[in-house]
Amino acid sequence: MAKLYFSYAAMNAGKSTILLQASHNYQERGMHTFLLTARLDDRVGAGRIGSRIGLQAPAFAFEADTNMKTLISAEQDRQSLDCVMVDEAQFLSDAQVWQLADVVDQLRVPVMCYGLRTDFQGNMFPGSARLLAIADVIREIRTICHCGRKAIMVVRQDGSGNVISEGAQIEIGGNERYISSQYSYKRYVYVDRFLRCLVRIREAVQIKLTSLTYSQKHNILGLGKDELLLLMTDFEPQPKKASMRVNQLWSWIYCHGISSFENMTNVDKNLRLKLQKVLNLSLIHI
Numbered sequence: 001m002a003k004l005y006f007s008y009a010a011m012n013a014g015k016s017t018i019l020l021q022a023s024h025n026y027q028e029r030g031m032h033t034f035l036l037t038a039r040l041d042d043r044v045g046a047g048r049i050g051s052r053i054g055l056q057a058p059a060f061a062f063e064a065d066t067n068m069k070t071l072i073s074a075e076q077d078r079q080s081l082d083c084v085m086v087d088e089a090q091f092l093s094d095a096q097v098w099q100l101a102d103v104v105d106q107l108r109v110p111v112m113c114y115g116l117r118t119d120f121q122g123n124m125f126p127g128s129a130r131l132l133a134i135a136d137v138i139r140e141i142r143t144i145c146h147c148g149r150k151a152i153m154v155v156r157q158d159g160s161g162n163v164i165s166e167g168a169q170i171e172i173g174g175n176e177r178y179i180s181s182q183y184s185y186k187r188y189v190y191v192d193r194f195l196r197c198l199v200r201i202r203e204a205v206q207i208k209l210t211s212l213t214y215s216q217k218h219n220i221l222g223l224g225k226d227e228l229l230l231l232m233t234d235f236e237p238q239p240k241k242a243s244m245r246v247n248q249l250w251s252w253i254y255c256h257g258i259s260s261f262e263n264m265t266n267v268d269k270n271l272r273l274k275l276q277k278v279l280n281l282s283l284i285h286i
Helices: 015-028 068-078 094-107 126-134 185-204 225-232 239-255 269-278
Strands: 004-009 033-038 048-050 056-058 060-062 083-086 111-116 137-140 153-157 178-181
Touching: 004 015, 004 094, 004 126, 015 033, 015 048, 015 056, 015 083, 015 111, 033 048, 033 068, 060 068, 068 094, 083 094, 094 111, 094 126, 111 126, 225 239
Parallel strands: 004 111, 004 137, 033 060, 033 083, 083 111
Antiparallel strands: 048 056, 153 178
16 A cells, blocks of 8 residues: 655755665666655755765656646656655645645555755744645654754754854755754754853953963863864864764763763763863863
C-alpha cells in the first residue's frame, strides 16, 4: 500500500544524503524513482539534489505553481514509477502537499518527503505544517547541537556569526548561514548580548588577549568565536577540529554556564588538561 512519508530534521542532519541513498537502493534493484527539489534552492545547481558529503543526482525543480499530481502522472506515463522523492519539502505549498496525497491515493505511488520542520524563528513552513498534519508516516532524522545534545531548532547568522532574529522566512544558505541548535534563536540572542557585554568590559579595562603567552593563565571570557578559533589552533592544528572545539567551548560556557574545563565532558580529556593549564574561565580576572 502506497503511503505519504515525511522525514523532518534541523539543518545538517543528512536529509538529502538519506534521500539519495534510498533512491540508489531502489535503482539498484531495477526500480524507478522520480526525484524532485525546490527551484529556490540552487546551491549545487538548478535541478540537482546535493548532500554535504558530495553525493548528487539530477532532479526535477518544482516551483510554487507546479501541479505535483499532473507532473508525476505525466512522468508515470513515460515510465513506471516505484517511488517519488521530494527534497526541500518545506518549500511545498499547502496545495502541493494535497496533490502529493492524491498521487499516493489515486496513482498508488509512495511519496517520500524530506525537509525542515520550522524556520529560524521557530515558525512552521506551510509545506511542513501540512505534511505533519496528513502524512501517513512521520519520521524525525536526528542531528546534534554543538553541545552534543539533540538539535531541534535552526538558527540564522550573519556573516560575522551574530544571531539574526528578524528577516524573511526563506533565505537560502548552508553552514555559513545556519546552524542547528538545541535552543531557539531567542536563547542565542540572549547569549549574543551577554557576550557583547563581556567584550565591552574587556575593552573598558584594556585587557589585551591578542598576544597570548603561556607564562600565566589567561581568561577567555568575552572572546569572540574568531579569537577563540585563533587560540584553539595552538591546540588543534586541523582547522575543522579547531572549529569543532570552539563550538564545544562556546556551548559549555554560554549555553550551560560551565566555568571549569573539567566539566566539559564531550571535549577530549587530554585537551581539557592542556587548556586548564594555560586558560581560565573566571569573571574575577575581568
